[in-house]
Amino acid sequence: HESTVPEELGDPAVRAAEVPEPGAVTIVVPTFNESGNVRELLQRITDSVPTRLPCEVVFVDDSTDDTPEVIFREAQDCPFPVAVLHRDEPVGGLGGAVVEGIKAAGSDWIVVMDGDLQHPPSLVPELVGTGERANAGLVVASRYLKGGSRAGLAGGYRIAVSRGATWLTKLLFPRKLRGISDPMSGFFAIRRSVVTAEILQPLGYKILLELAVRSRPRRVTEVPFVFQDRFAGESKSTAQEGFRFLRHLIGLRTASPAARMVGFGLIGATGFVPNLVGLWALTKLGLHYVPAEILANQLGVAWNFLLIEQLLFRERRRHRRWWDRAGRFALLANADLLLRIPLIALLVHEFGMGALPATALALVTTFVLRFVGTEALVYLP
Numbered sequence: 224h225e226s227t228v229p230e231e232l233g234d235p236a237v238r239a240a241e242v243p244e245p246g247a248v249t250i251v252v253p254t255f256n257e258s259g260n261v262r263e264l265l266q267r268i269t270d271s272v273p274t275r276l277p278c279e280v281v282f283v284d285d286s287t288d289d290t291p292e293v294i295f296r297e298a299q300d301c302p303f304p305v306a307v308l309h310r311d312e313p314v315g316g317l318g319g320a321v322v323e324g325i326k327a328a329g330s331d332w333i334v335v336m337d338g339d340l341q342h343p344p345s346l347v348p349e350l351v352g353t354g355e356r357a358n359a360g361l362v363v364a365s366r367y368l369k370g371g372s373r374a375g376l377a378g379g380y381r382i383a384v385s386r387g388a389t390w391l392t393k394l395l396f397p398r399k400l401r402g403i404s405d406p407m408s409g410f411f412a413i414r415r416s417v418v419t420a421e422i423l424q425p426l427g428y429k430i431l432l433e434l435a436v437r438s439r440p441r442r443v444t445e446v447p448f449v450f451q452d453r454f455a456g457e458s459k460s461t462a463q464e465g466f467r468f469l470r471h472l473i474g475l476r477t478a479s480p481a482a483r484m485v486g487f488g489l490i491g492a493t494g495f496v497p498n499l500v501g502l503w504a505l506t507k508l509g510l511h512y513v514p515a516e517i518l519a520n521q522l523g524v525a526w527n528f529l530l531i532e533q534l535l536f537r538e539r540r541r542h543r544r545w546w547d548r549a550g551r552f553a554l555l556a557n558a559d560l561l562l563r564i565p566l567i568a569l570l571v572h573e574f575g576m577g578a579l580p581a582t583a584l585a586l587v588t589t590f591v592l593r594f595v596g597t598e599a600l601v602y603l604p
């Protein structure tokens with residue numbers, strides 16, 4: 224096999240990465256209907272990787288087109304092993320695909336890159352070389368370092384969204400994302416040994432974020448890169464993907480019980496909206512305000528149930544049927560209401576507390592009890 228000089232602009236071949244000592248890399252490429260890009264991608268990997276670093280390529284494919292066939296055909300001429308994992312039941316979207324690829328990888332280093340050539344394959348040896356030299360567990364290819372850019376991020380709208388999302392994410396995870404200027408990047412090298420695959424819960428596009436937060440290696444470093452234009456086809460990202468990202472952020476942020484309790488409280492606080500609306504509607508229909516409030520309160524309970532199911536306990540729903548969970552949740556919520564008044568009376572009469580501190584203490588107590596009860600009795604860990 225003869226290697227040719229890649230002709231992309233700013234090609235890092237000139238920055239010449241040294242081949243790491245025991246050196247091999249598995250390049251994991253998630254693909255969803257990328258048949259128009261496979262040939263060029265494998266060609267450019269062939270041009271710039273195997274002569275500098277032994278490699279294998281693992282495609283994790285969720286396509287509905289002929290991408291797998293095209294990969295098989297084009298792989299014939301490749302001077303490195305190429306595997307295709309086709310998933311008939313794609314779970315976790317792009318991130319789920321990448322985790323499957325990481326599990327299947329046979330090398331110490333794994334480079335994750337997109338299949339549409341927005342990530343220059345010529346940077347692969349440099350990512351791994353940098354990781355070896357810095358003794359890092361994770362090397363992020365960043366658009367925000369000097370020398371990098373997001374040329375391929377078409378349109379002011381996408382740039383603004385990307386910038387806002389990056390800012391919010393860094394705000395939410397200041398410690399875990401220290402030293403990572405581009406947590407949204409889909410191009411990075413990670414050591415197999417740092418990946419804690421069993422605790423990952425990938426959800427959509429931001430797999431680097433998932434790894435940085437849940438598998439945070441001690442040492443992280445970055446390399447600048449120019450985000451290119453797509454070679455063929457178009458982006459698979461949708462508005463739905465945006466909502467998935469928000470759910471992913473909430474899931475990562477509420478991984479600890481303490482953080483989950485805060486989320487539980489915030490969601491609970493929003494319940495007053497349906498509660499008030501229900502009360503208004505029912506009294507308008509002529510119902511006395513006491514039964515109206517009892518009914519309206521159930522509306523708030525239902526609202527809270529739907530939100531915690533979607534945002535806090537998504538991964539823990541499988542242990543019970545939905546009506547079982549709903550029943551238990553409603554029971555706890557109503558027990559909270561029923562308990563509160565006698566508890567306040569007890570605190571005031573038996574412990575001589577003022578009405579206000581007694582109410583505050585009762586509110587906090589029943590809230591914590593309800594949270595602990597929801598964790599243990601509605602959603603098993």
Ligand code: GDD
Binds near residue numbers: 254
């Ligand atoms: N297996 C699989 N399953 N692959 C997928 C899926 C999926 O559900 N969705 C997308 N892909 C593949 C695409 O085929 C492509 O190879 C790669 O993942 C990236 O998808 P694009 O649709 O091209 O993403 P993008 O260009 O909008 O976003 C990229 O850049 C962002 C930064 O602006 C990605 O790298 C993002 O992770 C990154 O945040």
Ligand code: MN
Binds near residue numbers: 337339341453458
């Ligand atoms: Mn792309």
